[in-house]
Amino acid sequence: MGSSPPLLVLFLATACGCCALTPAEVLVVGNRNSPVSRSIIDYYISKRGIPSQQVLLLNTEVDEEISRAVFDREIAEPLGSFLKKRNWVDRILAIVTTSGVPLKIAGSEGRATVAASVDSEIAALYADFSGTAHLLPGPVPNPYFRSEKPLSHPEFPVYLVTRLTGYSLSDVRAIIDRSLAARNRGVVVLDQREPGVEEGDNWLQRATHLLPKQRVLHDETTQVVRGASNVIGYASWGSNDRSRRERNVGFHYLPGALVTEFVSTDGRTFQEPPESWSPGPPGKDRTLYFGGSTQTLSADFLRQGATGASGHVYEPYLPLTPRPEVLFPAYLSGRTLAESFWAAIPALSWMNIVVGDPLCRLIGQ
Structure with a gap:
């Protein structure tokens, strides 16, 4: 495999460069009840040129840990309504959460649990919004795992969910600046x-x-x-x-x-x-x-x-x-x-x- 990896990397760079995610495919999700969340959103969308209509402010708890019922009622339901109303279930490929949006869903220990990160649950919601609810409890196979293709819907029934967070607002602004x-x-x-x-x-x-x-x-x-x-x-x-x-x-x-x-x-x-x-x-x-x-x-x-x-x-x-x-x-x-x-x-x-x-x-x- 001596000389092949650099050639592989060069090939993939050529293939991926023109197919990267764009701001038009990103939805930013914050918490109306968190001033830090709103500040992160303002900074991020201005830096990346994301239109304000691609922002959803939830009315949810600011605690890091929530119950499954709170997730369903205060995150999954309003997110689904927002995307379906605008016919954006397929158009949106990446979803950004922020500090102030709950981090994790409580549950028992072990693999047969309803516990999860909020972001990984959101990633699985594409299937739910498209009519086939993902199974609980336990993990669901990621349909994008090991894919070498750019993400597209409905080929890959998943949202790419990342979080803008850190110890402080200045930490978050710094990672946004470094990304640019x-x-x-x-x-x-x-x-x-x-x-x-x-x-x-x-x-x-x-x-x-x-x-x-x-x-x-x-x-x-x-x-x-x-x-x-x-x-x-x-x-x-x-x-x-x-x-x-x-x-x-x-x-x-x-x-x-x-x-x-x-x-x-x-x-x-x-x-x-x-x-x-x-x-x-x-x-x-x-x-x-x-x-x-x-x-x-x-x-x-x-x-x-x-x-x-x-x-x-x-x-x-x-x-x-x-x-x-x-x-x-x-x-x-x-x-x-x-x-x-x-x-x-x-x-x-x-x-x-x-x-x-x-x-x-x-x-x-």
Whole structure:
């Protein structure tokens, strides 16, 4: 496979460049009851030129966690009514939620649960709006998983849902600004937990072989990569790596950089921890917890300079986490942030979230 990956990337870049998502295909969903949500919307639509009629303000709770009944009544129902009234069920391809829109739907533990992220539930609603309700409980196979095509309806019955959020309004504005400055340069850091004995490490190895050699920093040791420069992508085990106990590994991220981790609850909250908090091993000492866990947080990467990140609101189980061997080749080929992440995520109606501007795309150099 020595010379083929660069040719593959070049081919896909040519194929995807003229087919990227456009502002006309994006719906922005906020919460009328959240001043931060409204501020994010105003900033985002002005930066991306999204018409104000493509904004839906919900009247819903501002809590991060809601019940399934609240989701159905205050999010799914008004969203469906909005799209159907305008005949936009097929026209809209990407949906952006914001801080202030509920983050997760409560439920029991395990795979047979109605728990999910709000965004992954919205992603599954295309089927519902088209007349075939998706099944509950548990995850639904993502029809866009591993696709190399631009998203289209009804071919792919899914919405590409991303969230504009972070610890603060300034963090969100920064990721929007960085998305507009994204360029196709820099390296993808793939940090294994140990030499390829686990499924996630095997995915990282595959990603290495599918990317141009000069664009990859691949580490197979038990040590955590620290202090990397010119980073455009990062995949690791986060706090599930026994050598990782700090919130910041000192990377310099380029505009457009994406981060994904094999971590169960890195998207559990976007409330900011105290500066003294740091991730640690799971245990019974509740003083080490923040947001119900000791695990790393996706929002830290956004604060540190990343432009997009994935996360999980509850336990997703490793097979349903984003696949780096799909994500990074797609993104470096010129596909948008939303298309790249959702092509890499195996399931809908599950625990996954994607943070970032769906229109972000690496162009030029």
